[in-house]
Amino acid sequence: MYDRITFLNHIADEKILAGSKIKIKYKADLFGVQRSIISRFIINRPSTSSIGKWNHVSNFCTTAARSTSNVAPAPPGVPHYITHADLSSHQIYNLLTSAIQHKYNVKYLDVNSGQPLAGKTLAIMFSKRSTRTRVATETAITYLGGQPMFLGSQDIQLGVNESLLDTSKVVSSMVAGIMARVGAHSDIETLAKYSTVPVINALSDKYHPTQILADLMTMHEIFGPQPKDDSSYVAHLTHPRGTLPGLKVAWVGDGNNILHSMLVTFPKLGIHLSVATPKGYSPAEDVVNIAKDEAAKTNTEVSFTHDPKVAVKNADVIVTDTWISMGQESEKAKRLHDFAGYQVTSSLAKEGGAKPDWKFLHCLPRKQEEVSDEVFYSPRSFVFQEAENRKWTILAVLDALLIKKGFD
Numbered sequence: 001m002y003d004r005i006t007f008l009n010h011i012a013d014e015k016i017l018a019g020s021k022i023k024i025k026y027k028a029d030l031f032g033v034q035r036s037i038i039s040r041f042i043i044n045r046p047s048t049s050s051i052g053k054w055n056h057v058s059n060f061c062t063t064a065a066r067s068t069s070n071v072a073p074a075p076p077g078v079p080h081y082i083t084h085a086d087l088s089s090h091q092i093y094n095l096l097t098s099a100i101q102h103k104y105n106v107k108y109l110d111v112n113s114g115q116p117l118a119g120k121t122l123a124i125m126f127s128k129r130s131t132r133t134r135v136a137t138e139t140a141i142t143y144l145g146g147q148p149m150f151l152g153s154q155d156i157q158l159g160v161n162e163s164l165l166d167t168s169k170v171v172s173s174m175v176a177g178i179m180a181r182v183g184a185h186s187d188i189e190t191l192a193k194y195s196t197v198p199v200i201n202a203l204s205d206k207y208h209p210t211q212i213l214a215d216l217m218t219m220h221e222i223f224g225p226q227p228k229d230d231s232s233y234v235a236h237l238t239h240p241r242g243t244l245p246g247l248k249v250a251w252v253g254d255g256n257n258i259l260h261s262m263l264v265t266f267p268k269l270g271i272h273l274s275v276a277t278p279k280g281y282s283p284a285e286d287v288v289n290i291a292k293d294e295a296a297k298t299n300t301e302v303s304f305t306h307d308p309k310v311a312v313k314n315a316d317v318i319v320t321d322t323w324i325s326m327g328q329e330s331e332k333a334k335r336l337h338d339f340a341g342y343q344v345t346s347s348l349a350k351e352g353g354a355k356p357d358w359k360f361l362h363c364l365p366r367k368q369e370e371v372s373d374e375v376f377y378s379p380r381s382f383v384f385q386e387a388e389n390r391k392w393t394i395l396a397v398l399d400a401l402l403i404k405k406g407f408d
Helices: 004-014 048-069 089-108 132-143 164-172 185-194 209-223 257-265 285-298 329-338 346-352 383-404
Strands: 020-028 034-043 121-126 147-151 177-181 199-203 248-252 272-276 302-305 317-320 359-362
Touching: 089 209, 089 383, 121 132, 132 147, 132 199, 132 383, 164 177, 164 185, 177 185, 177 383, 185 199, 199 209, 199 383, 209 257, 209 317, 209 359, 209 383, 248 257, 257 272, 257 285, 285 302, 359 383
Parallel strands: 121 147, 121 177, 177 199, 248 272, 248 317, 272 302, 317 359
Antiparallel strands: 020 034
């Protein structure tokens, strides 16, 4: 496969841009590398020779497309964890009950895993910085006896001198699984398409499924039976089907990958979801359509508004996230202006009519403009329990894909 870098280098080597103007569009691609892609050529009074060179470019593009189409994907049957839109409610509940049981076994009973992944390596390919996901993944795979291999943007050539397709085929031939934190969602899809081992989406610009598993686990712990003290644990004694359906979650923030993951997950489990985003920051239409279809099947309510007070009415849980994701720093001033009135505060919840005992979640890291200290550090806030549960839910995903070989 010819990737865009090879294409541009080829053009430069052949000097076929002589006498032409070229428009370049920049796109932040996998591993944060700024890769240039040609959006269109404008030929200025081309000579016969420049037309010949343009034909050469056209032929090169055709050859590149043909070479890509000839690459077969990996054999079918390899399970991946890309988005909850791909999973049934039964499979999501299986992951949750597994995570809850792992937490009880490891943290409260000190049970040894038996090292089922001894001698196996998990490639952890992260294009963006991470605290919770990286620590959770490395500790989880280590508990199972496997070896984490962290591959950051400066460690491998992905997106610089080698295509995603090639990297997927090469890396998957040497490891037991791939945990990838990428930019474009199409990147994780490409990795999974050509990988011969399970690929786990640790975050893309469209979905963040492991985070939502942790949110669900935390809500189960909050709304289920409570332990008598901090030294005991009882969440494993109740199935999440008995605690999660019927809850109402209010989202107050950006129409981002966290919200997308909620939309394709919560209605499927019977959790009501009310969404408040500023105008111009609504979630993707295809994701909204998935949510509406699932809500119709489970008789669950999914609603959308631009008024945070409307969204939090009767909410059991209020959730927000960063307003400025990595790569959006240049939009900071505009976003802070557009999100005015979206800070989660006690007064917002009271004026909007949230339930008296409403709880707060945030995937972290948190900035003060998103939620007041009064809420963030209050007994309503379960953000640190939510963060810890990233480990147990990722452990459940690794167990399902690398040991059990599936979600059923």
